[in-house]
Structures are given as structure tokens and as C-alpha cells.
Amino acid sequence: MSVLIKDCTILTQNERRQQLHGNIYVEDKEVVQISKKPIPIETDYKIDGRKKLVLPGLINTHTHIPMTLLRGYGDDMVLQKWLEEKIWPVESKLNNESVEIGTKLGLLEMIASGTTSFLDMYFFEEIIGKITEKIGTRGFLGFALIDSGTPEYSAEDLLPKCEQFVRRWKNKDLLQPVIAPHAIYTCGPETLQKSLEIANKHDIHLHIHCSETREEVYDVQNRYGLRPIGQLKKYGLLCKKMVLVHCGWITKNEILDIKKGGSKVSHNPVSNMKIATGGYAPIPELIEANVTVGLGTDGAASNNTLDMFDTMKFCALVHKQHRWDPIVLPAQTVVDFATIGGAKCLGVEKEIGSIEEGKKADIIMLDLKKPHLTPQHDLVSHLVYSARGSDVVTTIVSGKPLMLEGEFLTLNYDELLENAEKCAKELTS
């Protein structure tokens, strides 16, 4: 498949963070040529890039995609009550069909708002993988491990099922399996060790909730005599393949431990603020220590969207406010988190995260002809402080258009929204 995007403004996110005006030629998954001059070639798709901004597809480094069905189902509640009264009862009713519909809804929302890659952590990850493969988004499929078992598998079945899952999803083109021990308070040392073993054996990533709430830190400390980061370090999981999510309650020494181990951090400001976990992930200190940071939305049940533009604005603003410092986390840094930073978190920065010749063509286009994007003094500023997911009109993954000028090519919009509504009602009735 080949695509030509003509006469557009390109925010490359390359090493020099160049902005260009020109043309992009995509063939067979890759960006073949970026040129200021017209490229005289016949392609399957020709896209008019005038008044459009082209940038790398956004990378969401933490979500629970089927939970999109629970958007707005329980808000303004204390975490434990929310889980016990709202989330867990519904999760216990999930089955292949509802997970399929929830996944499709989440993918639709992500494609519509310019997210081309996501790191998931959930149950029924087999279904999530199949649907994602069919729809065409790039997915990192985190198979969740919990010592007490999941809605899908009993405690004793989990690890063997996990390894089978990893075997099946290895060496796929757009998809990668990830081992996702849920958290340090739900996974004992044995599960942590086994997770690392499988990750090393198959050379895949690890993903874990870590230091999200103060209570979690106390609980882990009481149980193991170590804080969550310490526990991970002890069992060797603070390694290069680890993507830690949240890190709202980490110390300066823990930042150094993360750095030494080479682990990455997924920052989820909207969910943290909405659940009111109290912690502020020390993003400026993490950057200073050269730790790689990506952004995540978390599940739509606690956000309540999968809109990475929304997450970028919250990220930039919450740290400014918290530090009384308008200079901290400038727009370019936040755009980096959502693009090349996310790619680095997942070890695919040579393939995606920027628009460069030879890299995979994960590309999105925003319509700049909007009141809230006028005038255009600074496009990087606009991405963080003014743009919305709805400004995205075209989303291309691995050279294949999934949304083209507002039309979805691999999903049935009307049918899906109707099914999702029906399925959500059934699950919560």
C-alpha cells in the first residue's frame, strides 16, 4: 500500500525537532521520502495536506482498553468504593463478546483522536490482540497477572496461560506481548520472579502499576519491609524492559534506582487527578535524571477519555501549578513524551515516534482550520494547550490509513456505537 501526503506542515519530532513544509511518500509500511519538492509518483492514496499539521501518531503508554465500556459509570467516588461497588462487579461479568466490543470502542476512540500505539494491561488480552490485529492499530498487549486470579483465569492457570499467550503473540508485525504483573500489592515475589523469567526468556517488555497511592506504598512496606520500587529492585524487575505506571509516590533515591535499572515511567496525570491519589509523579526530576517518560490516559473509567491531547494539556499544567513554575514542562517536552518518549518506553524508538525516512509510517494529521487553532503563532504550543482529539482527521498506522479525512476504514462507526451502548447497558444492569 502506498500513500502520498502533499503540501503539508510536518512536525517531524526527529532528533533536531524540525518543522518542515513539504510532501511525504509512504510505501509498504515505511516513510520512503520526505521532500520539500513535489514527489511525482502514483500512490493508492493521495492526501491533500494543505492547512493540515502532520505529526507522528501518539503513543498511549497505559490503558485498560475494554474498560472504555465503563466510561462515566462511576465518578466522584473514593477509590475502594468505586472498585468494590462499580468496577469489580462489572468486570466479573465480562466475556469474550463484551471485551470485543469494549476493545473496538477504545480503538475507535484512539484512532479518532490520533493515537496509533497503545500499551494495554487487562484480562482477555487474547481477544484484545485479535481485535487490534483486525482493526490495524499498533498494540502492546499486557497480559495481567494477579495472584488471586483474574475474571478470565484461576490463580493456578494464569502463569501457564500467560506463557502460551506470549508464544502466540511474539513475532507479530504490529503487536507485541507484554507481561503485566498488576501491582506489587497484588503480586507476590514468586509472580514477580516468574514474570521476569518469561520476559527475559522471550525478550519482551514488563508493565506494572507502581506507587500509585500512598496507601499502596504503606501496604507494600508493611508486608515486605520495602517500598514498591525497592521490592521491584530486589527481584530484578527494575530493568530496561520495565514500564512503570504512575510513580506518584517515589523518592529521590527511587528515581536514581529507576535510572540505574533503565526502567521507563508512564505518567497518567488525568486519572491520578480524578481518582485523587494525591501523588504528583516527579516528572521534572525524572527528566533531570534522564529517565524516559511516556504519557498514558489510563482506562476511560478513570479519565474519562482516551484522548492524548487532553492528557498532554493536563500534564503540562498540573506540574506548573504544583511547582508554582510556568516554565516547567514546556510544550515541546510534553509533545516528546507523547511521541518519541512513548516509543522509547516500548523500545521501538528506531521504528516509530518520529516522522523520518526509513521509519514506520505511523502518522496523524490535524485540521488546523479551526477557531481554537487560530492564529498559528506556535504549532507545538497548539498541540499541547489548544488542540483536541477531534482535530485529528487522518490516522495512518504502518502505512495504512485507518481514518481518512474523518472516515473510518476498518471499523463500522454507527454499528459499533450502537453495540457498545447496548453492551454497556447489559453489563451494568
Next chain:
Amino acid sequence: MSVLIKDCTILTQNERRQQLHGNIYVEDKEVVQISKKPIPIETDYKIDGRKKLVLPGLINTHTHIPMTLLRGYGDDMVLQKWLEEKIWPVESKLNNESVEIGTKLGLLEMIASGTTSFLDMYFFEEIIGKITEKIGTRGFLGFALIDSGTPEYSAEDLLPKCEQFVRRWKNKDLLQPVIAPHAIYTCGPETLQKSLEIANKHDIHLHIHCSETREEVYDVQNRYGLRPIGQLKKYGLLCKKMVLVHCGWITKNEILDIKKGGSKVSHNPVSNMKIATGGYAPIPELIEANVTVGLGTDGAASNNTLDMFDTMKFCALVHKQHRWDPIVLPAQTVVDFATIGGAKCLGVEKEIGSIEEGKKADIIMLDLKKPHLTPQHDLVSHLVYSARGSDVVTTIVSGKPLMLEGEFLTLNYDELLENAEKCAKELTS
């Protein structure tokens, strides 16, 4: 002019916060009938309300509308440097033409994102009034007073010009003049007293920046021996007609003073966070004291949008995070701020802020058929946590459609965006 909205879901925001499904008949500026049964009548406009959410137009209680031209012109900067190097030099170049274009751009953005009323504070307010009258939005025109003069008028001309302005704009249908002494540190006792005098004489509102930064509070205290609220109280400006904006650094006693005086508070969380003023307006305490609270975006130069949906989400989340309390400022409270609360701030709660028979028809419609608004467990939650300005498809002010299913009826979209771009470039070159 008459409008019939058929078969829609209505978030009335009436006293009982009722949600209805039915039909709305608007004639000659007013909501004449709300009925569950079809209303058999011929009207100028018939709007299909299926899969649409109808709610009162949003009320933005603080902005500087021509500054929309400076969106993204200076970000990630310290306040004083931003003002001195970016904002003031451009403001000194403003003239009737640029203010006209900036105002139109701001109005376009507000109409597009469902804001039907705004409280402005700026210079060239005469032009802003004329343009707003022509475009058809409801406007509260704050004539800014600064002791050292404004880009429009010298210090000695200001007060006479202000009173002339008030005389001219009184008794208009959609517009009201407002006296807007800029702040306590820029307006001495004499200007404050004169402002109050004019406000009382003409029975109009007052609007002032108050306790936005800690530095301001110290400055005022050093100069006058009183904090900003104390200074306003001393000169009688803490009255029912006063809309205080920001209040990020107020004490418990000052909350009581505001309550006693009957003043209202405009909360601008996005701008406060972006400029990193450090203060958190004590909104939960203000509510507890029964002080009326409205929401504002502030100017697009420090937000960087005029999107009240964005402001609602930031409002709900920043206080949750700050207090470690997910229950504080639930969605319904925040929707109240943006609708009936704003109306109360401006003393027009009998006319606007809710959809009820006999009230003015300031009505907006959201398209619910969107991935990020699916499923629909809770529409009030969706307005605050999931919706974006771009979900608004129809905006009606005083019974007159200004945007109808995405089309602007009183503004030339293409031409305006082009002019705004050109004008902004000229101003900043």
C-alpha cells in the same frame, strides 16, 4: 423568530436538575413550551434532536476577548516576562481593526464551543460591544480602568469615557455594560470609589482581578495595609454587583467577607494553572459559605482556548487532586458553575442559566454520537469529564441560532480565520 427542537434529551438545569426527553418550542427569544409530547407547530427552524443533548448555553464569567489573537504567542514563561516581552508590546499596537478581528475570532470560538454569554474585561470595549451585538452573542462588557491609562485612553480620559460607555450600552437587549477596575494594585482608592459610584448610579455590575498571585497580595498589603479583599471591603466594592475573578489567595475570613458583601467569584482554573500562580481558589469553602461561583476561561493568551468544557474538566480535577478527595466538586456542581452559577454571578438567573418555560432561549446542542461520549451511563459526567467544545453542533442565543448543525449563521468562517491569521502576524511582527 421561532425554533422547534424535536425529540431531544434535555438537561434542564432547573431547580430540580431534571433531565427530560421531549420537544422545545422557542418563539421570539423565549422558551415557550417544553413538552414530552410532539408540539404541532410551524416554526422558522426545525431541528432534529435525536442523539443530541440539549442544555443551557455556557456562561464564561471572565475573558479578554481580543486577546484570542495572542493564543500561543507566549507560553511557558514567567508572568512578568510574558507581560513585558510579549503581551504589553502587542497590546500597545492594538487598534479598532485588530480588536474587531480578535473579537470576532473569540466569538466564533465561543459559539463553536457552546458559550452563549461572556463577561469581558478589556480596552476598546466599544468595538467589542458593536461586534458582539452584530454577531448575536450575549455579552457583559467590562470597561477596563487602570490608573496609568490604557492602550486606548489616557489616565485623565478614562473615567469620563467609561461613564459615556455605560450610558451608551445600558438598556440594550443582549448586552450590558460592566465597570471593570483592572485590579487593586493598578487602581487606587479614588478609581475604586468612582467605579462604585458609576456602578450604583447606573445599577450595573463591577468586575475586578483579585488575589490572583501571592505577590499581588503582598504588594497591596504593603501599599495599603490591607489585603486585596480588605481594600475592596473598605471602599464598599465587596457588594452584590461585584464579580471577583481568581481569588487564588484568599483566607477563611475573606470568604466570610465575600459572603457578607454578596459578591460573586469567577474561577479560572486553566489560566491559574498555566501561569502557575500557585493559588488554589478555595472553591469547596466558597460553596460551603454559599458564595456564588462561576467559571471563566480567562483570555486565550493564558489558557489557550475559550473552551468551557475544558475548563469544567480542569475545575473538577484540580481540586480533587489538591485535596486528595475524589468526591469534592462532583460533575453536577461543576455543570452548575458553568450554567446557572454564571447566570447568578451576573444577576440574570431569572433570564438564563437553565432551560425553562418563560426564560430566554440560550440553548446549545451536543452531538452524542461520538466514540468519546459512548456509552452514556451518565450525561452530566460526560459533560465534565468526556465532552469537548467540538461536540457542540448548535448554539442558540435569545432564540436565534448562531450555529446550526455546524454552520455559522452570523459569521463568515473562512474569511474570518484568514483575517485573524493575517492580523495576528502583523501585530506580532
